[in-house]
Amino acid sequence: MAVINFIPEVWSATILDxxxxxxxxxxxxxxxxEGDATMGNVVHITSFATPTIVNYAVGTSGVRTVDPEALNDSGQPLNIxxxxxxxxxxxxxxKRQAAGGMEPVTRDAAAGLVEDAExxxxxxxxxxxxxxxxxxxxEGEGAGNEAFEVVKRLxxxxxxxxxxxxLSGRTLLVNPEFSAFLLGADSKLTNVDTSGDAAGLRxxxxxxxxxxxxxxxxxxxPGSATCIAYHRSAIGYVNQVNTIEALRAQNKxxxxxxxLMVYGARVLRPTAVRYWTEGIGS
Structure with missing residues (x-):
């Protein structure tokens, strides 16, 4: 049977979901x-200097003016x-598409793409x-407190x-080796409401x-206790499923x-992405 009723947008949306x-x-x-996420394209990210905050009125002179300043802008390319x-x-x-049975097929594809991208x-x-x-x-009995001190310093x-x-939008990304320390009795971890997150982050x-x-x-x-402290604005990321297509197999x-999925990322503010890795001195 030829592939007649295939709807690529449906499959693409399901895989992205x-x-x-x-x-x-x-x-x-x-x-x-924003940008057209196609292999070889570049998303140009522009940032501006912080404007100077000045007094609008000084004393009782009644003069209420403000002089505009020219802000310097800088750009960073995010390569796809x-x-x-x-x-x-x-x-x-x-038949699968008509029956709505795409979930098992797309779930594994999405999981593989996630593992590669992350x-x-x-x-x-x-x-x-x-x-x-x-x-x-x-190490040792004080491992939880030592890990806490690392996080406090970051x-x-x-x-x-x-x-x-x-202060808002900060993440501490940890691997299982580091989380084992934080989950110690003295590590001071507290619960957090996760109801508004996507399932993966939740x-x-x-x-x-x-x-x-x-x-x-x-x-x-993997294998070395590691944590990364960062603010979300410090890393830019773009991804897109460019092509989904179906065709009849020739041999069965x-x-x-x-x-096909394309993506790209860039650390935009290296000083706002700070990490600690066990056993490596700096």
Whole structure:
């Protein structure tokens, strides 16, 4: 049977929905940058200097004027340089689509795309962020308190001048090795309301600590206790499923569904992405 009634927009929307439901890191970074997400394209991100705050009226002179200033702008390119594809057999695409049975087919594709993209994001933050590691390992009975002190230091650095990262929108991304320390009896983790989050972030959240939303992922530096403290505006990310198409298999009685997703990311403010990794001195 030929693929006659295939609707790529439906499959694309379903895969993207599954992607967002599995994503942990993606909901914590800036995704609002506009641009045509096609392989090789560039999204230009423009930022402006902070305007000077002045007194509008001084004394009782009655003069109420303000002189405008010219703000310097700077731009950073966000390259769409990651291109990932999938292709698999489906017994009958038209029949599955008509019956609404796309979920099992698209769920695994979305999970694979999430793992690839979020591994890329985690590696990028470690590569382009600011290393705040000390030489001492976290160990022994006081491990929970030592981990807490690491997080407290990262928090202080994010809040201090010249970074001054906003208090809202902060995330502490941890891997299972670091979360094992934080979950110690003295680690001071508190509960957080997760009802408004996408399922992936909601399931990955292990608590609130010093103003950070603490989220866990096994994709961050596996094998070494690691945490990254950052504000969402410090990392830009764009992704899009560019192509979904169906065709009849040539060598078996089945259809083929294949798709292409492109994405790109950039650490926009390296000083607002600060990480600690066990056993590596700085």
């Amino acid at each position: 599954n992607f967002k439901q599995h994503a942990v890191i993606e909901p914590t970074v800036a995704t609002e940058y 340089d990651q291109e990932k594809a999938f292709a698999f057999y489906v017994d009958d695409i038209d 591994t890329f994001l985690a590696d990028l933050m470690l590569a382009d962020g600011t290393d705040r590691t000390n030489a001492e390992a976290i 928090r202080t650095e994010l809040s201090a001048s010249p970074i001054k990262a906003p 399931n990955a959240t292990i608590g609130q600590l010093l103003g950070f939303r603490v989220a866990e992922t096994s994709l961050l530096n 009685f089945a259809d083929i569904l294949r798709g």
